[in-house]
Amino acid sequence: MIDGYIGYIASVRRYSTRTQQIYRDVLEQFASSCDITDFSAVTSFHVRGYEMYLLDEKGLDARTVNLHLSVLSGFFRYLMHEGILESNPCRTVSRPKTGKRLADFYRQDAMEDYFKATQTYVTESDMGMEARYRKRLARLIISILYDTGMRRSELISLKRGDVDFTRRVARVRGKGDKIREIPLIPSLCEEISLYLQSVESMEGCDTGPDAPLLVTSKGKALYPVYVDRTVKEELGSVASITGRKSPHVLRHSLATGLLNDGTDLNSIKELLGHSSLAATQVYTHNSIEKLKTVYDNAHPRAKSGGNNGD
Numbered sequence: 001m002i003d004g005y006i007g008y009i010a011s012v013r014r015y016s017t018r019t020q021q022i023y024r025d026v027l028e029q030f031a032s033s034c035d036i037t038d039f040s041a042v043t044s045f046h047v048r049g050y051e052m053y054l055l056d057e058k059g060l061d062a063r064t065v066n067l068h069l070s071v072l073s074g075f076f077r078y079l080m081h082e083g084i085l086e087s088n089p090c091r092t093v094s095r096p097k098t099g100k101r102l103a104d105f106y107r108q109d110a111m112e113d114y115f116k117a118t119q120t121y122v123t124e125s126d127m128g129m130e131a132r133y134r135k136r137l138a139r140l141i142i143s144i145l146y147d148t149g150m151r152r153s154e155l156i157s158l159k160r161g162d163v164d165f166t167r168r169v170a171r172v173r174g175k176g177d178k179i180r181e182i183p184l185i186p187s188l189c190e191e192i193s194l195y196l197q198s199v200e201s202m203e204g205c206d207t208g209p210d211a212p213l214l215v216t217s218k219g220k221a222l223y224p225v226y227v228d229r230t231v232k233e234e235l236g237s238v239a240s241i242t243g244r245k246s247p248h249v250l251r252h253s254l255a256t257g258l259l260n261d262g263t264d265l266n267s268i269k270e271l272l273g274h275s276s277l278a279a280t281q282v283y284t285h286n287s288i289e290k291l292k293t294v295y296d297n298a299h300p301r302a303k304s305g306g307n308n309g310d
Contacts, residue, residue, distance in 0.1 A: 001039050002027045005078050014177050016153060018224075026071040039079055044089045047072060051093060062096035069095055105253040110240040111146060117238060118142075130217055133198045137214065140195050141222075141230050145247050148182045149254040149272050151175075152247040156222045160196075161209025165189055174273035182271060255283045 006024050009015040015023070030036070033053050034046045047069070054060045054068055073090040080088060121135040144155055154172045162171040168189055169181045184192075192213075199205055205219045206212075212221040227247055235245040243249070255268050269280040 001079065001084070002031070002075075004082075005075050008078060009074075016175070018153065023071050023075075026068050027075055030068075030072060040084050042076070042085070042089050044092045047089045047093045051096070055096065062098040066095050066098065069093065104243055104249045105256040106235075106241055106243075106249060108253075108257055110238065110242075111253065113240045114142065114235065114238045115139075118234070129198075129201065133202070133217055136191075136195045136198050137217075138230050138234050140191055141214065141227060142234050142250065143188055143191055145231070145250040146254055147185055147188045148172075149251045150182065151251065151273075152224060152227050154273075155214070155227065155247070156212075156224070158213040159209060160207065160211050160213050163189075163192060163213060165193070172273070175275070178273065180270070180273050252283070255280070259283050 002024060005027070006020050009023060010020055030046075030050050031039075034042075034050055036042060036046065050072075051065060051069065054065045055062075060068075069090055073088060076085055076088045076090055079085040118135075118139045121139040141155070144150060144158075145152075148170065150158075150172060151174070154174055157173055158170065163169075163184070164171070168184045168186070170184055172180055172182055174180060195214075199215065200207055202217075202219060205215065214222050216222065216226065231247050231250070232245045235241045251272065255272060258268050258271075259265070265277060265280050268283070269277055272280065274280050
């Protein structure tokens with residue numbers, strides 16, 4: 001039954017390979033922990049027991065547990081459609097409450113510190129070919145993630161033919177295989193061009209339009225761990241960049257910066273490839289301190305200290 005569901009979300013829902021594996025892991029862990037061999041016999045007691053197992057024994061936070069329960073709920077709806085279950089066992093199970101999570105982000109001046117410190121990655125010609133290539137690739141990973149707000153998976157899946165230097169846009173395949181175009185600033189186009197020059201100097205590297213845009217020094221496509229490690233190493237070397245170092249925080253940083261500069265939420269939603277405006281609205285929380293400053297400086301009563309008189 002699990003194989004059937006994974007086949008369904010792969011072919012019909014068109015979920016990514018990584019998402020398919022996450023779903024499979026959750027379902028297999030649920031079956032194993034609850035000792036379930038026949039899913040037609042699953043009840044809300046099994047689901048509640050699994051929830052307690054994740055919270056108490058595994059020590060997972062409420063948000064992660066809710067993700068597990070969402071996977072199970074989708075699976076049970078599939079079983080209902082197949083006539084294996086009459087009702088969804090998740091419906092009567094209360095989910096753990098989660099507090100509002102504010103999106104982490106890096107300050108714009110801190111990111112500028114990084115780009116100033118690594119400018120030589122782009123222009124340096126005295127170092128060896130492989131060392132120069134590694135540095136250009138590392139900085140370009142940061143540049144693309146921060147300048148475009150792409151997801152890590154979108155960065156990895158970029159093809160050489162996805163970059164249109166004439167129009168200065170990148171064609172990105174997002175969640176659910178949805179295609180969108182992201183504008184590229186001139187400096188990023190130039191950096192990509194310089195990087196591609198380094199790639200073309202590597203022997204046996206595929207330079208066709210369907211070849212990966214970003215490859216390791218061995219000519220292989222990037223993979224998630226490589227990107228995560230690069231982000232941690234690059235941003236970890238800059239003292240003004242604090243907090244968690246991850247590709248997703250770079251994405252959050254662009255969204256927060258655009259919002260602070262007055263970009264409307266719908267435009268940010270389209271840029272990031274969000275399916276709904278609700279996913280984009282999380283960034284409004286990061287702008288409250290700036291809003292307070294504007295309010296204090298501009299509001300008539302705030303300027304007068306709240307006095308009613310002259």
